[in-house]
Amino acid sequence: MKWSQFFNTSIGKKLLVGATGLFLCSFVLVHLVGNLQLLKNDRGEAFNAYAAFMGHNGLIQFIAWGLKIVILLHAFVAIQLTFSNRAARPVKYAVNPGNQTSSWFSRQMAIMGSILFIFIVIHLAQFWAKFHYGDMPTQTYEGMAQPLKDLYAVTYDAFQHGWVVIIYVISMIALSFHLIHGFKSACQTFGLNHKKYNGLINFIGVWIFGIAIPIGFAIIPVFIFFQ
Amino acid sequence: MEHYNMNLTLKVWRQKNKNDQGGFETIPAKNISSEMSFLEMFDVVNEGLISEGKEPIAFDHDCREGICGACSMHINGRAHGPWAGTTTCQLHMRAFKDGDTITVEPWRAGAFPVVKDLVVDRSAFDRIIEAGGYISINTGNAQDANNIPVDKHKADLAFAAAACIGCGACVAACKNSSAMLFVSAKVSQLALLPQGHPEKDSRALNMVAQMDKEGFGSCTNTGACEAECPKEISLTNIARLNRQFIGAGFSSEK
Ligand code: HEM
Numbered sequence A: 001m002k003w004s005q006f007f008n009t010s011i012g013k014k015l016l017v018g019a020t021g022l023f024l025c026s027f028v029l030v031h032l033v034g035n036l037q038l039l040k041n042d043r044g045e046a047f048n049a050y051a052a053f054m055g056h057n058g059l060i061q062f063i064a065w066g067l068k069i070v071i072l073l074h075a076f077v078a079i080q081l082t083f084s085n086r087a088a089r090p091v092k093y094a095v096n097p098g099n100q101t102s103s104w105f106s107r108q109m110a111i112m113g114s115i116l117f118i119f120i121v122i123h124l125a126q127f128w129a130k131f132h133y134g135d136m137p138t139q140t141y142e143g144m145a146q147p148l149k150d151l152y153a154v155t156y157d158a159f160q161h162g163w164v165v166i167i168y169v170i171s172m173i174a175l176s177f178h179l180i181h182g183f184k185s186a187c188q189t190f191g192l193n194h195k196k197y198n199g200l201i202n203f204i205g206v207w208i209f210g211i212a213i214p215i216g217f218a219i220i221p222v223f224i225f226f227q
Numbered sequence B: 001m002e003h004y005n006m007n008l009t010l011k012v013w014r015q016k017n018k019n020d021q022g023g024f025e026t027i028p029a030k031n032i033s034s035e036m037s038f039l040e041m042f043d044v045v046n047e048g049l050i051s052e053g054k055e056p057i058a059f060d061h062d063c064r065e066g067i068c069g070a071c072s073m074h075i076n077g078r079a080h081g082p083w084a085g086t087t088t089c090q091l092h093m094r095a096f097k098d099g100d101t102i103t104v105e106p107w108r109a110g111a112f113p114v115v116k117d118l119v120v121d122r123s124a125f126d127r128i129i130e131a132g133g134y135i136s137i138n139t140g141n142a143q144d145a146n147n148i149p150v151d152k153h154k155a156d157l158a159f160a161a162a163a164c165i166g167c168g169a170c171v172a173a174c175k176n177s178s179a180m181l182f183v184s185a186k187v188s189q190l191a192l193l194p195q196g197h198p199e200k201d202s203r204a205l206n207m208v209a210q211m212d213k214e215g216f217g218s219c220t221n222t223g224a225c226e227a228e229c230p231k232e233i234s235l236t237n238i239a240r241l242n243r244q245f246i247g248a249g250f251s252s253e254k
């Protein structure tokens, strides 16, 4: 089987979704750690220095562009699979089992993913596009030769609006629901299903990626709004 | 358990043939004993229909002891009805109460076209088996015991996978109509034993290719198949199939 054929099989496509999904999980973790600096009460010194470093480091910029391709690939293949899976049952059942045979989260992947996709577009337009291509305020800190682009101030401005905060919180609920099933599911797709490790996989998937990380993200806009 | 009789209302899918649109028909089922199997209840209902000069309900069945996998039907939204680890022929009417309405539908999957009423064509499974679900040499007579050592644990796993009866409940229960549980059981049962192991790579590649060709959906790991499988085939088999498919994809030379 050639690679082109391999990645055209149902399992091959699942592997693409799983691999890109796990890459996105690792990104989400790093992104949260960086963003938590927004909660520091330092007029944005740490966060803006971090943003400047991330925005200029060649390797990180390379990964950042790769990330956009990964998101598109993940969404494209996942949605393609979703449609072909729907088409595999041309006549639907009159009565469905609901949550009796599968978890609710596992059946909402495409919907939660689509919410995330819309969110990612809004989020990139709001911060990434502005940071790189828009008009940015600057801020000078003690002991620094050059002023830094003040992404910290842009963020604090954005989250003064209640509706922006609500969009962010809803999107993080979608992230939570997507990853509660997504992380475990990706492990199974890669063939990792073993008595000794299933407890750990479940813990990481549900509690770390599904609950702790989305809450961590959601705290930021809520905290800023109530500042 | 107390034996009781009940009157039920059946909402059964009726469809004359492959090309007919089909639709639900409401049929009363009177004086049904709690000790009957679901299929025996259908027998009684069909006797009634025949005596009224009506067309009996077509449904698939053969062994009526839970080993052939023929008795496919979706009962109140559940493949083979509400009991776990049971085929329809092993489902007893004590699962229902007097006055219940029971909705019975055929397996729904593009790859399992309805032939008539509740009967579907499951020959897509046969074609998947033909694509590699066998050992392509004659393995000869039974060897002396212990001539080919087999790890007890692997033998148990192979035996558990070999319990699959090809009933199609996994496909019927899956929101994607995926046949992964069936294919993984067939692949595992052979790959875990010495006779089947040499061909494991080509088997995984060919059976999955055929599975896709038949129009089954892909697996999203919801676990509905495992929950509905009458033989309680484990999802660990799907993980094994994924591992073998990945390995075979990396190493295949064609
Ligand atoms: C931060 C963003 C995202 C992360 C971390 C993420 C993560 C994941 C993971 C780990 C999986 C499981 C893969 C597997 O089952 O093998 C997955 C599956 C999936 N993702 Fe995402 N995803 C993200 C965004 C998206 C977006 C934007 C979409 C769609 C527009 C999407 C749609 C899907 C779908 C449809 C599946 C397959 C569903 C299933 O296996 O049941 N995801 N995602």
Ligand code: SF4
Pocket: B069, B163, B164, B165, B166, B167, B168, B169, B170, B171, B181, B182, B185, B225, B228, B229, B230, B231, B232, B233
């Ligand atoms: S895996 Fe289970 S549900 Fe699927 S065909 Fe085999 S016995 Fe039936």
Ligand code: FES
Pocket: B060, B061, B062, B063, B064, B065, B066, B067, B068, B069, B070, B071, B087, B088, B089, B090
């Ligand atoms: S009739 Fe054979 S399994 Fe039910």
